[in-house]
Amino acid sequence: MPTSRSYGDACGIGRALDVVGERWALLVVRELLLGPQRFSDLRGALPGASSNVVTDRLHELEGHGVIRRRKLVPPAGSWVYELTEWGREIEPALLALGGWGLRVGVPGPPTTLSGTSVLLFLRRCAQPDPSNAPSVFNLGLDDRMWTVRSADGRVTITIGECPHPHASLRTDPRTLNTLIGHPAELNAALSDGRALADGDVSALHRLLRDVVLPPLDGKG
Amino acid sequence: MPTSRSYGDACGIGRALDVVGERWALLVVRELLLGPQRFSDLRGALPGASSNVVTDRLHELEGHGVIRRRKLVPPAGSWVYELTEWGREIEPALLALGGWGLRVGVPGPPTTLSGTSVLLFLRRCAQPDPSNAPSVFNLGLDDRMWTVRSADGRVTITIGECPHPHASLRTDPRTLNTLIGHPAELNAALSDGRALADGDVSALHRLLRDVVLPPLDGKG
């Protein structure tokens, strides 16, 4: 493990950067915000990072107590990485940074967009009417299943599928990102095969319509 | 200017890191949070960064619209770097990151601690009684003067000195950091020369006592 160099700065910001300031570290943390992930999941979500860098960051983050390596119960049996309690507490800072970064131009193609990224954005911007009846969805992205719950004026997201969803949607992160804030395109996406829906499609429409995009004024 | 490599990630977090994710970039931004600084001020606050790295980060941050280079009005005539409006909006994210980082162990000596770092911490943690009468202080740190105002339940900090302060204090960032939350040590610091005070010292005591240190429980 490449003993990460320290800034030697006693300020909290410098100390935080000693832990998550190395290249790719915060993106690894981002991928774990919605739940445990396997090594290959992380690699798939961060194709720009080579495997040894991912390995280094995971070891460093584990050594600093940000993440934990855990073996799943037998039938699965594989290893996953998950945030520790302290690791999870970085979420507000990361989301604030992400909100600030929305006003940075999207880098030239090719760009990647992980399922976790889109779902974090969906959860952050969704403002369902608190008086609405709760609704549950199964969402398939990148060969991973997610459960999206809309209730009590907010959206929560968990890994895995739930038994009796109001609707199910299978698509890719980029299409979902387009649909967020442009719910009208759902029918087109369903027609041309970019998305596949099942169950109460009008509930899906409602979910997408509840997303309020941030203003994104000029950078001043 | 080393055209900073992009993560190629369309997520807001990735785009933010394309701009402020390079080494030292966020610490440069931190140093500018309380006002414009000259190149040499930044070098003094970040002694671990070599001059070419500081130059690179400044150029990159300027190119991305986070900071701006400005010439002071004559007699001063020197150049300063300051945050743009957009750059200033990263402050909440940075402070959140810094709060999270307080639970990282302080790196082994030698460590640095800039005046800006301590003042950001003071401003963040100070909780003066809103019913108290406003008070103003001149604070000398690292050969720079700051004005500290306590009013309306919060502390504000500006660069430069004000004409009629209730008290003045000259010390170094590390001593001030010690005094924060340990106001009782002020008298000792004044006796042994680590600090020099003038004016209403009891008002200084009050200012220091208004700082409420965060809990800092274990990292779990």
Place this chain on the structure above:
DNA sequence: CCGCATCCGTTTCGATACTG
């Protein structure tokens, strides 16, 4: 002195190949 630019040894990153 201030604000860099240049040079150079060291470290890290990024890409690919390879192993249990």
Place this chain on the structure above:
DNA sequence: CAGTATCGAAACGGATGCGG
């Protein structure tokens, strides 16, 4: 699937030089 090994390219860190 989950990493390790290797190696060239790039970035960093420290020192020095230099024009204004």
